[in-house]
Amino acid sequence: MTTAKTSARKPFALAVLGGTPTFAQPVHVGRPNVGDRANLYRRFDEMLDRNWLTNDGPFVKEFERRIAEYVGTKHCVAMCNATIALEIAVRGLELAGEVIVPSYTFVATAHALQRQEITPVFCDVDPRTHNLDPRRLERMITPRTTGIIGVHLWGRAAPVEELDEIAWRRGLALLFDAAHAFGCSHRGRMIGSFGTCEVFSFHATKFLNSFEGGAIVTNDGPLAKKFRLMRNFGFAGYDNVIHVGTNGKMCEAAAAMGLNSLDSIDDFVAVNRANYDAYARALDGIYGLTLVPYDPAERNNYQYVVVEVDADRFGLTRDELVAVLHGENVLARRYFFPGCHRMEPYRSYFPHAGLLLPETERLAAQVCSLPTGTSVTERDIHVIGDLIRRAGASAAEVRRVLVDREKYRDASSAES
Numbered sequence: 001m002t003t004a005k006t007s008a009r010k011p012f013a014l015a016v017l018g019g020t021p022t023f024a025q026p027v028h029v030g031r032p033n034v035g036d037r038a039n040l041y042r043r044f045d046e047m048l049d050r051n052w053l054t055n056d057g058p059f060v061k062e063f064e065r066r067i068a069e070y071v072g073t074k075h076c077v078a079m080c081n082a083t084i085a086l087e088i089a090v091r092g093l094e095l096a097g098e099v100i101v102p103s104y105t106f107v108a109t110a111h112a113l114q115r116q117e118i119t120p121v122f123c124d125v126d127p128r129t130h131n132l133d134p135r136r137l138e139r140m141i142t143p144r145t146t147g148i149i150g151v152h153l154w155g156r157a158a159p160v161e162e163l164d165e166i167a168w169r170r171g172l173a174l175l176f177d178a179a180h181a182f183g184c185s186h187r188g189r190m191i192g193s194f195g196t197c198e199v200f201s202f203h204a205t206k207f208l209n210s211f212e213g214g215a216i217v218t219n220d221g222p223l224a225k226k227f228r229l230m231r232n233f234g235f236a237g238y239d240n241v242i243h244v245g246t247n248g249k250m251c252e253a254a255a256a257m258g259l260n261s262l263d264s265i266d267d268f269v270a271v272n273r274a275n276y277d278a279y280a281r282a283l284d285g286i287y288g289l290t291l292v293p294y295d296p297a298e299r300n301n302y303q304y305v306v307v308e309v310d311a312d313r314f315g316l317t318r319d320e321l322v323a324v325l326h327g328e329n330v331l332a333r334r335y336f337f338p339g340c341h342r343m344e345p346y347r348s349y350f351p352h353a354g355l356l357l358p359e360t361e362r363l364a365a366q367v368c369s370l371p372t373g374t375s376v377t378e379r380d381i382h383v384i385g386d387l388i389r390r391a392g393a394s395a396a397e398v399r400r401v402l403v404d405r406e407k408y409r410d411a412s413s414a415e416s
């Protein structure tokens with residue numbers, strides 16, 4: 001583990017109040033975890049010696065086999081990223097019309113539908129779980145609805161049984177955006193085998209990365225075959241295209257990184273777990289701040305450390321807290337602000353969607369993610385906890401400074 005360097009600062013002065021930023025270098029939310037470099041270079045040498053760089057190469061095949069084994073599915077189809085994997089899954093399942101998704105997610109979930117001219121219908125989430133609320137979902141179904149995409153937000157399982165029951169009763173397809181949930185379980189079963197298929201992300205910022213990457217996992221053989229065709233332009237052999245397709249292939253360098261990450265997965269989870277526990281200690285007792293919990297009875301990857309800020313009790317809004325942290329070079333992120341329904345093109349298409357999404361609106365205003373992963377040390381976390389505590393303790397002064405700064409900004413932009 002490397003330590004983000006701390007610099008000397010005036011005691012008790014937050015940077016927004018005129019002090020020196022605590023961290024000399026930015027502390028990021030999603031610094032990539034890098035496993036054993038020597039092994040990675042060995043794999044690169046092997047790849048270059050073989051002169052086979054992409055198109056279903058041996059590393060991709062090995063990566064697919066190991067992912068499927070890990071989550072207990074029959075098939076894994078590796079892709080260049082999770083967004084393309086979602087698009088292929090949606091198309092492969094022949095979804096059309098409307099598909100119900102949460103708005104409280106990364107925008108890729110909605111874009112994967114919109115790019116295929118399928119309307120994402122945004123359903124509100126359960127404030128306790130941050131995942132789709134099945135009771136509200138049932139009311140969003142129309143004659144045009146063909147499917148549901150559940151998201152296992154932060155790696156905590158969506159309500160799979162309830163969604164499965166609704167999907168079965170109403171004749172809808174059910175798939176899951178499991179971008180956050182590799183290595184997590186639900187009721188003791190690994191996420192990956194719920195719904196018709198699930199999609200993982202192995203983006204650089206995910207705890208297990210292949211630089212860029214994603215995969216669809218499923219137990220449905222014919223569907224897996226279709227996904228394979230679709231990720232390779234629909235080719236079923238030289239010169240023989242039998243399906244519409246795209247270029248969704250994972251390259252060998254990405255698969256080499258993915259395999260390397262898999263070799264270190266237990267270490268990554270252990271570090272994330274230790275960091276999460278360190279945050280729990282560092283934030284303990286801070287009035288108005290809630291650390292989003294993980295069920296200890298399940299397997300978790302602990303890759304997101306998420307807090308909810310109750311402005312009335314903490315004294316600062318989430319945005320004000322984020323401004324304080326950014327001043328200290330702690331680049332906390334407002335995942336997922338402002339909610340897909342407030343992003344284009346959705347906000348133009350459905351300008352009043354927020355009326356049906358009260359919990360999404362509240363969470364989008366109250367939640368932020370804090371830095372974790374192998375580049376963040378327990379000492380860093382202790383310091384970040386202390387900064388948050390001090391921000392809350394000097395809330396009135398911090399707010400006054402931030403409001404003045406905002407007024408100054410407004411005035412100078414009006415002048416220019």
Ligand code: T4K
Nearest residue numbers: 028029030031032081082083106108179201202203204205
């Ligand atoms: N579904 C869900 C629910 C998702 O969350 C995502 C992606 C997807 C689908 C689609 O998966 P992919 O198609 O990406 O496989 C990031 C990631 O780009 C995105 O993969 C992720 N979710 C989302 C939650 O976060 P940004 O734009 O917020 O990330 P960015 O570039 O600001 O990076 C985050 C932090 O990591 C920064 O603090 C900087 C640091 N960083 C980033 C990169 C790329 C590094 O230190 N090194 C790096 O190489 O979207």
